[in-house]
Amino acid sequence: MSLRKTPLPRLLLNNVACMRNAQQILRNLNVSIHDGGALVLMGTNGSGKSTCLRMLAGFNRPSAGKVLWNGHDITDSGVFHQYKLQLNWLSLKDAIKENLTVRHNVEWFELLESKEGRSVPALELMGLGKLINDKARMLSMGQRKRLQLARVLAMDRPIWLLDEPSVALDDEGVKLLEYIIAEHRKRGGIVIVATHLPIEMEDAMIVRLPPRFPRRMTFIDMLGRPDIS
Numbered sequence: 264m265s266l267r268k269t270p271l272p273r274l275l276l277n278n279v280a281c282m283r284n285a286q287q288i289l290r291n292l293n294v295s296i297h298d299g300g301a302l303v304l305m306g307t308n309g310s311g312k313s314t315c316l317r318m319l320a321g322f323n324r325p326s327a328g329k330v331l332w333n334g335h336d337i338t339d340s341g342v343f344h345q346y347k348l349q350l351n352w353l354s355l356k357d358a359i360k361e362n363l364t365v366r367h368n369v370e371w372f373e374l375l376e377s378k379e380g381r382s383v384p385a386l387e388l389m390g391l392g393k394l395i396n397d398k399a400r401m402l403s404m405g406q407r408k409r410l411q412l413a414r415v416l417a418m419d420r421p422i423w424l425l426d427e428p429s430v431a432l433d434d435e436g437v438k439l440l441e442y443i444i445a446e447h448r449k450r451g452g453i454v455i456v457a458t459h460l461p462i463e464m465e466d467a468m469i470v471r472l473p474p475r476f477p478r479r480m481t482f483i484d485m486l487g488r489p490d491i492s
């Protein structure tokens with residue numbers, strides 16, 4: 264019998280737990296992701312989706328277990344230095360500079376990567392081609408999200424960590440998001456999405472985090488409270 268050695272997963276969460284503010288938010292998380300793979304973190308408000316993404320980005324350390332990249336613990340400083348260069352982080356805080364143009368808001372990030380020439384095509388792909396010379400403060404919420412996604416495309420890093428990427432996008436925007444995720448994965452990229460909205464990602468692993476704050480009251484209970492007059 265020949266035993267073929269399986270390649271190491273690019274990312275491995277090995278029995279990971281995470282605390283925030285002395286509270287256990289995540290526990291016993293086991294996930295392995297190979298190149299081209301995807302993970303969707305689903306769960307109710309406060310269940311720990313963003314916490315998990317933050318931990319993968321290195322902002323929070325696991326309180327137990329390990330996050331391994333190419334088999335190395337990302338909390339080792341030498342490893343983290345390399346690992347963080349693989350990450351493309353999209354969060355609800357959009358870090359858009361209001362007084363810069365739409366184009367410069369993307370080019371600035373591209374410049375930090377020592378890359379050039381991707382900003383305008385990325386903005387065009389995201390449907391913002393006609394707005395590239397406008398100030399970013401003119402953008403609607405959905406257009407701001409499209410600008411953030413254009414940045415992700417322009418920076419072109421292998422591991423995408425996307426926190427609620429479809430919030431504020433219209434139907435066409437969601438389809439575009441699904442399309443760029445699929446194309447990135449075809450090129451071997453990894454995509455991890457935290458969301459409570461439906462998103463189509465072929466063969467993605469789905470982790471449903473248990474609710475941490477179940478509702479304990481109905482509307483009628485609330486109106487019946489003696490302290491409400």
Ligand SMILES: Nc1ncnc2c1ncn2[C@@H]1O[C@H](COP(=O)(O)OP(=O)(O)OP(=O)(O)O)[C@@H](O)[C@H]1O
Binds near residue numbers: 308309310457475
């Ligand atoms: N900066 C912080 N310090 C301490 N605790 C925090 C902090 N941010 C979030 N938490 C707590 O961590 C828990 C998980 O929050 P998290 O943002 O990961 O949830 P989420 O699943 O992303 O929620 P949502 O769907 O509302 O975005 C919550 O109970 C929250 O109060």
